[in-house]
Amino acid sequence: MRKLHQLITTCALGAITLTGSALAADAAKELTGKQIAFDRSKGNCLACHAMPTVPDAESAGLIGPPLIAMSARYPDKAKLRAQIWDATVANPSSSMIPFGKNGVLTEAEIDKVTDFIYGL
Amino acid sequence: MKQQIIMKLLTGMAGLGMALGVATAHASPEQDKQDLIKYFSTKYPNVKHEDFVYGALAFDPDSKAQYDAIMEFPPFDSQIDAGRKMWETPFKNGKTYADCLPNGGKMIAGNYPMFDEAKGKVVTLEDAVNDCRVANGEAPFKLSDPKTIGVLSAYMRTLSDGMIMNVKVQSPKAMAAYDEGKRTFFRRTGQLNFACATCHVQNAGTRLRSELLSPVVGQAVHWPVFRGGDKLVTLQDRYSGCFKMIRAVPPAQDSTVMNDLEYFHSAMSNGLPMKASVFRK
Structure with a gap:
């Protein structure tokens, strides 16, 4: 059942990605994972997290832990994505915005942000 | 069958209500305030209780010095x-x-x-x-x-400068309004899923971007504030601003929700001196 669900999700995501890239051809510019992460009305990650390895990550907040060595901290990238999607699942008192659950970012945007954060 | 389910639900809800009633009966405004003071004084032992009236400035000597200089000749x-x-x-x-x-x-x-x-x-x-x-x-x-x-x-x-904040919650109806305000303060809401408490209890004294978050204790004593020197902002304006920032629809000003929130919020500053008006960034 779960596999089926995953399969459907993958297909759906695939479809979104395809549509996304089809649209990208038309759209003048499409935000990168880093841009979404930095944008104050999108990810706004820097409001709470420092990114010590990113030189232009200025005026970062200290509410959440610094985003560094992420692939070591999250060997399973899906867990990192799940954390961005809704951090209150792992810790109900987390201050972190449930970006996916509350639709602050689209699924495609979360994928891009996950890729960017995972590389830090 | 249907009736049975409804009865069960009602019994359950009544039980829940009683449980909540019992819980709130013990949490007096004074106790709530003391709990918060204890929480902050444990987390920030170097910030004196009386300095909480300065909000975030109490955590940043440079900003406090700047504030003192501006307050010598208030631009408002x-x-x-x-x-x-x-x-x-x-x-x-x-x-x-x-x-x-x-x-x-x-x-x-x-x-x-x-x-x-x-x-x-x-x-x-x-x-x-x-x-x-x-x-x-x-x-x-x-x-x-x-x-x-x-x-x-x-x-x-x-005309009330220096008066000690002394909000009273004395009757059961007053207590119900206080509890309603307290619930609003601690309930997460908006697309960003924040409660007032997320910033002003849990993360007070911490930087959000480059801004220090002020603690709930001491917040209610100095309104209206003049932001940037001359922009008058009332306490309920500020509440509206907070609701908007967390992408929630702000309740109307002077509504029961806002007034109950102000009631709870002000009681958490009981014992601290009033000051009007002040400069804020």
């Missing part, structure tokens, strides 16, 4: 003067605000918001001013208007 003095003129101008019937407010309007701001038993609801100082106007045949002010009630209340509150 002309607005306080405008408020004084409003205060001193008699109504058409010849009476003044001082005639209809308790103690001539002096040293009273720390008693507000108060629970009005006759009305069965929380009354803010601004409500009391409007009641005064209506009783004297004047039209009430729109409570979110900085140019009228804002300026007037800024002056009025200078």
Whole structure:
């Protein structure tokens, strides 16, 4: 059942990605994972997290832990994505915005942000 | 069958209600305040309780020095003067605000918001001013208007400078309003899923971007504030701003939700001195 669900999700995501890239051809510019992460009305990650390895990550907040060595901290990238999607699942008192659950970012945007954060 | 389920649900809800009732009966406003003070003094042992009236400035000596310098010649003095003129101008019937407010309007701001038993609801100082106007045949002010009630209340509150915040919660109905305000304060809401407490309890004293978050204790004693020097912002304006920032629809100003929130919020500053008005960034 779960596999089926995953399969459907993958297909759906695939479809979104395809549509996304089809649209990208038309759209003048499409935000990168880093841009979404930095944008104050999108990810706004820097409001709470420092990114010590990113030189232009200025005026970062200290509410959440610094985003560094992420692939070591999250060997399973899906867990990192799940954390961005809704951090209150792992810790109900987390201050972190449930970006996916509350639709602050689209699924495609979360994928891009996950890729960017995972590389830090 | 259906009836049974409904009965079960009702019993369950009643049980839950009783459990909540028992829980809230023990958490008096004084106890809530003491719990918060203990939480902050444990987390920030170097910040003195009396310095909580400075909000985030208490955590940053540089910003506090800048504040002190600005407050030597407050850039908002002309607005306080405008408020004084409003205060001193008699109504058409010849009476003044001082005639209809308790103690001539002096040293009273720390008693507000108060629970009005006759009305069965929380009354803010601004409500009391409007009641005064209506009783004297004047039209009430729109409570979110900085140019009228804002300026007037800024002056009025200078008449209570140094008064110790003393919000009282004495009857069961008052307690219910207080609890409603407390729930609003601690309930997560908006697309960003924040409660007031997320920033002003859990993360108070921490930087959000480059801004320090102020602790709930001491927040209610110095309104309105003049942001950037001359932009008058009332306490409920600030609440609206917070609701918008977390992408929630702000309740209307002077609504029961806002007034109950102000009631709880102000009680958490009980024991601290009032000051009007202050500069904030």
